[in-house]
Every structure is written in C-alpha cells, then in structure tokens.
Amino acid sequence: MGSAISVNSLTKRYDDLTALNGISFDVHRGSVFGLLGPNGAGKTTTIRILTGLTRPNSGEATVLDYNVAEENQLVKSKVGVVPEASNIYEEMTALGNLVFSGELYGVPSSERKSRAMQLLEVFNLADRARDTVLGLSRGMKRRLTIACALMHRPELLFLDEPTTGLDVQSAHQLRDQVRRLNKEGVTIFLTTHYLEEADQLCNTIAVINWGRIVALDSPENLKASVTGDRVVEVSFSAPVPEDGLKRLPGVVEVYKLGDKYRLRLAGEGDSVSDLVEYARNRGSRIATINTLKPSLEDAFLKITGTTPDEVSRDKVQPRQRRMDG
C-alpha cells in the first residue's frame, strides 16, 4: 500500500508566527487519517498546503505522487476538499451547485447531471435537488458540500471538521458516508474536534500541537500509551465541593464534566472508600461510579496538555495564535 500523502519537514511561517514547524508524516492509500489538535495547532494550515491553497516556506509534500508546489493543478484535479465551513452557493439550487462543481473539475457534460443526481440520492437530498441552498438545513448543506467535493470522483478527500455544528443524527449519517467512501477506496484525510469521531473512523491519527506532530499512531496504540494513572468517573446524589475532592489521597486531577467528576488517580490506594466517606461526611452519597479505560481523549490530553473542558467546549486558544488552523 503506497502513500497517498507524503509530508517531509513542512514549515509555514506567518510573519513571526510559526504555524507549522517541520512536520513530517505519511498517509497510506485507502486509509482514514485523522489530524487532531487544539485550535490554532496547524491543522487547517496543513490542509491548505496539501490542497495547494498556501505555499510552505520550506519542506516538501507530495499528494498522490504529485509534488504539491510544482504540480498544483494535477493535485487539485485528483483531490476533493470539504472545508470547515460549507462553501456552496446559497443562491443556486442543490443540483446547480453539483453541476457547477462538475464543470470546474472537467467532468464530461454528458455525465454531469447523472452524477449529480446519483450523489443527491446517496446523500439523501434527491427531493431537494431543485431547491436553492438557502432553504436547506445545516446538515443538508454539509452533505451537499461533501457531495460537491465528490463530483469528479477524487481519489483523496480532505474533510476539515466535517461534523462540527451538526445535530447527532446528521453527524451520524455523515460518518456513515465517510466509512462508505473509504470502503469504495477513497483515502480520507480528516481533521476533527470530536475525538470519539476520530476514534471510530481513523486508522491512523497524528496529533499536532504548536505546529509540531507530537504523536502519530493508531488510535488503539495512542490509547495504550496512556498508562500508570487510573481514571474514575463519579457522580453524587447531592453536590459536594470540588476542592475537597482534589485533596483526597491519590487524586492527581479533578475535572467537572456536567453532573459528574472525572478523577485521575495515582498509586494503588483505596480511592473508592475515600470517595464514599467524603460523600457521607457532606450529606451525600455516590450515585454512580465507573473506572474508565484510557480513551483517545485521555491520550490527546496527555499529549497536548489540555483539559477535557477545553476539548469538549472547543475552548483551546493557545497564546499568540491568530491562524484558524
């Protein structure tokens, strides 16, 4: 299995800001590759370079065996790009948008309409073919954006945060479609904030932080790399002070997640007994308690040094960063 993407020592600077700092990685043909990282880590910059929108200051990237800097147009003709924000023309119909994509990518005129109708069927938009995009829901727009990127049957599809802002059902449908495309042989390059999504879809994950690749492995291997500490998720029948939890023996970190607390514990102490007693002393009791296996989120947190709260609320705003990716 050859490489669909090969990136070697890629560096991109914007004035005094280094957005990418010598990153290198390979994406195998036919795989789903996830690029994860906090906001401003360099994800979108990487996609912009790989799709020919931005030139790197140094380093080299090949996409489908074409040098991105030198054979820009060939790369563009072979890949599909779905940006973070839907980029379809709201004044045009769903069908019109697809046909226009076909025109831009040189799809033969005899095939444009039939391919467009086929994609509308696949993405459950056939009944809205002649409606202007303005009247479509967010999920429909997202599906149409992906359909537009597939009009020329690309070998490689870049998906930048494909499910951000979608309801659960639409996001689920989209993930199914990504799996189906991959099954059909399309290589997928995905960036996402949703670690569970990456866990479900990706064969390989690269974690980027401050413009550097800080981890590159399969989701399972990344999770397995988080060892040593135990993680316990606990909820109480009545509120208890968070500060006290932090002072319990063996507790390293405490995060509040909705109505629960997630505690990272070090050592082999009897933390459950401590928690039971802590709750009882404050007129409460343990409602639920679970010992968690390390998740991809745990691996991500350990690697990037962010908190679950920042990840789940998409609040990671590293200092001095102004780029969107």
Next chain:
Amino acid sequence: MREQLERALYIARKDIRVYYLKAPNFTYGLLMPLALYLAFGVSGNLNAATLISGLVSLVVLFGATSIEAVAIVSERTSGTFERLLVAPVSLRWVLLGKALGGAAFGPVLAILALVPVTLLSGAQVAGHIAVLVAVAVSSFAFACLGIVASAYSKWIPEAQMYSNFLRFPMAFLGGAFISVESMPEALRLFSRFLPLTYSIEALKEAMAYPLPTVTYLLDLLVLVAFSAGCLLWAERVLRKRLA
C-alpha cells in the same frame, strides 16, 4: 489553456446567474449614472453624441465595477471563493472568469440606456457594431478595475469605498460631463490615465463614423492593456493575501 478558458467561462456564467440577474443591480447600474447625468451633464454645452457616449460609459462603469468589487469580497467572506481556488483552475483564470461575468453585465445595461436616450435625442449612430464592441471592451476593463478594488478589500463596505474612490473622480475627469478638450492642460493630461476617457472617446468615434477609426482602435487597445494590467495586479495582490 482551452480547459482553463472553458472553466473561466463556467465561472462567468455562474456569476451572471448568482449576482447579476437581480433587479437591484439593474436599478443601481442605471439610476446612479442617470442621476449624475441629470445633475451635471445635461446643463452643459455638450452635443448629443458626447452626452450619449458619456452616459453609456458611466452606466457601464457603474454596472461593471459595482458588483465585481463586491462579488469577490463576499465570496471570500463566505468561503465560496476558496471553492474556486481548490479546483483545478489557476487564480489568473478564475479572475478572468470573474471579469467576463462582470463584463457581460455592462452591455445589457448599456443597451437599456442607449436605446431610449438615442431615440429621444434623435442622435445618429453611425457604427452600431463598433458601439457594441466599445461597450463590451469598456465593460471588461471596468470589471477588471472592480476586481482590483476587491483584491484590496476584506469587507464589502471597504470594497464599495475603494470603487467609489475610483469611480466618482473618474466620472468628472473622464469627459462624461465636461469634454476633455475644454479642461485645463493638467487635468487633460490626468484624464489620459483614466480608462473612462478612452471608453467615452471610443464610443464617440463609433457613433460618428461608420468604420473604425485609428483613434477608436487605439482607445480599445488602451482599454485592453488596462484590463490586462488590472488582472495581473489583482492576481499579484490576491496571491500575497491568500498565501
């Protein structure tokens, strides 16, 4: 190159559908120059041919620049411009497609203005085809000017400000209201740097003579060179901004 041209034409057709065939564009493109003309042009001592060529050139100027300047900025804001850039069409051809879309709008407005004004004034048009060619070339040149304004702008009001900054002085110094010949020498020299001057002059020549004159051909040549310069300029600016 054939492929690139074909895709540029698809971009032009898309722009015409999305941006130009809207009632407000027609009213703005016609009413603004007409209002200016009624305010400043008709009271002067200009003959019918000068009046008509001035009005038509203004209509083309306002029609082609107004939407072109705004369309690219609005596409850059909405992300749809990036859709064109990730496609296998080079930026130069994308901009050419945009200019062609804008250029197609000018002649429609020009005809809407030209026919009633010519009939009402009783002016004779000697070279009909030459008039249409002059309108088309002028329209393309002004669309390219709009693209330059848009290349420098991040927001729609900024683009409107730049295009007004270019259009209004040009309207007064390009010979639309006062003939260039009657201007002081410094202004006359300055007017030679304005594309509107060549547009008006080409239209006047086309209205006066049945066959293209040397002046007419030179005017068109200047407008074509101006267009090419604007496109290359805009491409350079956008390349820097998008890098």
